[in-house]
Amino acid sequence: MKKLVKLGLASLVLMSLVACSNNKKEGSKEKGKDSDTLVVYSPNSEGLINATIPAFEEKYGVKVELIQAGTGELFKKIESEKDAPVADVIFGGSYTLYEQNGGLFEEYVASENDQVIEEYRNTTGYSTPYTLDGSVLVVNPDLTKGMKIEGYQDLLNEELKGKISTADPANSSSAFSQLTNILAANGNFDDASWKYVKELFTLVDGKISSSSSNVYKSVADGEMAVGLSYEDPTVKLLNDGANVEIVYPKEGTVFLPASSAIVKDAKNMDNAKKFMDFIISKEVQDTLGTQTTNRPVRKDAKTSDNMKPLDEINTITEDYKYVIENKEDIVNKYSYIFVETQSK
Numbered sequence: 590m591k592k593l594v595k596l597g598l599a600s601l602v603l604m605s606l607v608a609c610s611n612n613k614k615e616g617s618k619e620k621g622k623d624s625d626t627l628v629v630y631s632p633n634s635e636g637l638i639n640a641t642i643p644a645f646e647e648k649y650g651v652k653v654e655l656i657q658a659g660t661g662e663l664f665k666k667i668e669s670e671k672d673a674p675v676a677d678v679i680f681g682g683s684y685t686l687y688e689q690n691g692g693l694f695e696e697y698v699a700s701e702n703d704q705v706i707e708e709y710r711n712t713t714g715y716s717t718p719y720t721l722d723g724s725v726l727v728v729n730p731d732l733t734k735g736m737k738i739e740g741y742q743d744l745l746n747e748e749l750k751g752k753i754s755t756a757d758p759a760n761s762s763s764a765f766s767q768l769t770n771i772l773a774a775n776g777n778f779d780d781a782s783w784k785y786v787k788e789l790f791t792l793v794d795g796k797i798s799s800s801s802s803n804v805y806k807s808v809a810d811g812e813m814a815v816g817l818s819y820e821d822p823t824v825k826l827l828n829d830g831a832n833v834e835i836v837y838p839k840e841g842t843v844f845l846p847a848s849s850a851i852v853k854d855a856k857n858m859d860n861a862k863k864f865m866d867f868i869i870s871k872e873v874q875d876t877l878g879t880q881t882t883n884r885p886v887r888k889d890a891k892t893s894d895n896m897k898p899l900d901e902i903n904t905i906t907e908d909y910k911y912v913i914e915n916k917e918d919i920v921n922k923y924s925y926i927f928v929e930t931q932s933k
Contacts, residue, residue, distance in 0.1 A: 627653050627860040630667065631680040632660040633847075636881050637720075641680075644876070645867050651860050660686065667693050667852055677855035678864050683762065685913050687716040687848050695851040695858070699865045701887075706899070708906055709846050709886045718846030719868040720883040723902075724763075724770040726836040727805050727823045732814035740839035741771060744789060744815060751794040754813035756801045759920050763801040766845055767817045768923060773907040774840035783922065791930045809833050820896075824882040827895040837897060841905030846886060 627645075631638060642653050658666070660682045667676055671693060687694070694715040702711050709718045728738050732752065737743055744753060756764035768786070776782030796813075798804045805823055808816040809831040823835050849868060851861040867873055874890035877883045884896060892898065912919070 624857045624860055625651055627651050627857050627864060628656070628675060628677045629653055629680050629864070630656050630658070630663045630676040630678070632658065632663060633681040637681075637877070637883055640876050640881050641868060641873060644873065645864060648867070649860065649863055651863075664690060664693075671853065674852050674854050674856065676852045677857045677861040678849060678851055680849045680864075680868075681847055684716070684718070684846055684848060684909060685916075687713065687850060688909065688913055691715060693850075693853055695853050695855060695861075697851050697862055697865055699869050701866065701869055701871075704871075704888060705869060705886045706888045709844075716848040716850045717865045717869060718848050718886050719874075720847045720877060721844040721886055722766075722847065722884065723820045723837065723842045723844040723904075724767040725818055725820050725823055725842065726838060727808045727816040727818045727826070728834045728836055729808045729811060729814050729832065730834055731832065732811065738815065738836055740836070741775060741785065741789070742840070745785075745792065747792070749814055750792045751796055752814035753789070753793050754796065754798055754804045754807045754816040755793055756799075756804055756817075757797050758923050761801050763819045764804075764817070765916075765920070766819065766843070769907055769912050769919065770838075770841075770843040772919075773843055773905055774838060778908075778911070778919075783926070786923065787926045787930065790927055793930075795931050805833075820884060821882045824893070824895050828882065828893070835897070837902045839903060841903050843905055843907050844884070844899075847883075 629642070638655070642655060645651065646653055656663075656676070663679060664682065664686055667674075667679060668690070670676070691713060696714045698711050698714065699717050702717075705711075705718065709721060711717050726738065726744075736746065736748065755767070758764040758768040771786060771789070772778045772782040775785040798807065801818070802822065804816040805818045805826060807813040809826050820835070823833065826833050827835065849865065851858070851865065855861045869887055871887065871889065874885035874887035878885040878890045878892040878896065882896070884892065884899075
């Protein structure tokens with residue numbers, strides 16, 4: 590009987606040790622150790638996804654579960670799941686959304702953050718910029734013969750009335766970015782910059798495109814002379830042989846970063862950190878700069894022939910905090926000016 594009791598106790602101890610060992614392993618997996626999975630939420634284009642995700646999977650032997658949707662929808666999804674996170678990483682979205690939702694993300698700074706262009710490094714402690722997109726003018730040379738178009742002031746030309754294409758800053762994120770670029774470049778949100786906006790939209794003459802893609806397409810198709818657009822799709826137009834020119838306004842171009850971040854309490858934490866390091870690595874940044882139309886953030890990254898080097902562009906930075914805090918006022922002021930220009 591004593592032997593049986595001893596054996597029972599020994600078995601219980603052994604079972605307890607095995608259970609503890611299993612619990613530790615399960616706990617490790619919950620924290621992302623020894624995991625072969627990464628769940629990524631992304632609003633990014635197929636081109637950008639294809640340039641990054643398969644290479645990450647191959648390099649680290651990790652299977653990426655990709656969920657794609659609109660940026661706003663994905664941020665709301667992360668918010669709703671914060672008590673039981675599904676995503677490990679969100680890959681894409683503007684700096685404003687990250688600034689406004691910092692509490693959703695884990696603090697992590699990529700290992701080569703110091704190789705990023707200084708103005709675009711991770712300074713929040715949680716969001717990792719990986720590409721830049723700037724506001725540009727896309728010009729049809731056949732419809733602007735004899736005109737000098739080097740910047741915003743050159744658009745104040747009566748010959749261009751009704752021939753300037755733009756989306757609605759109240760409804761389009763790229764058009765809003767163009768508006769804040771205009772304001773920053775023409776007086777830094779003062780009365781002079783708003784005076785310029787009124788003069789410009791008087792010449793726009795109410796011809797607001799239904800989407801940002803219609804802006805550059807209408808210029809390439811010869812329907813409009815100039816478009817207030819952004820770099821990514823206009824470089825693609827050049828790559829595809831379209832009859833357009835890209836003008837980086839001499840008054841200054843604002844480049845805004847697209848970012849990525851690790852979701853707080855991500856289950857696959859180790860892989861999430863690897864992903865942050867990966868997207869700003871030299872190999873990925875070179876790929877983005879040469880095989881896609883997304884401008885890399887890394888200072889030593891290669892770019893394609895149709896992407897003008899950053900050091901040849903007059904770049905300016907806008908006050909991110911001001912734009913975030915005053916977005917509604919900026920949109921309302923623009924809307925008032927637009928209505929005013931149409932009532933004349």
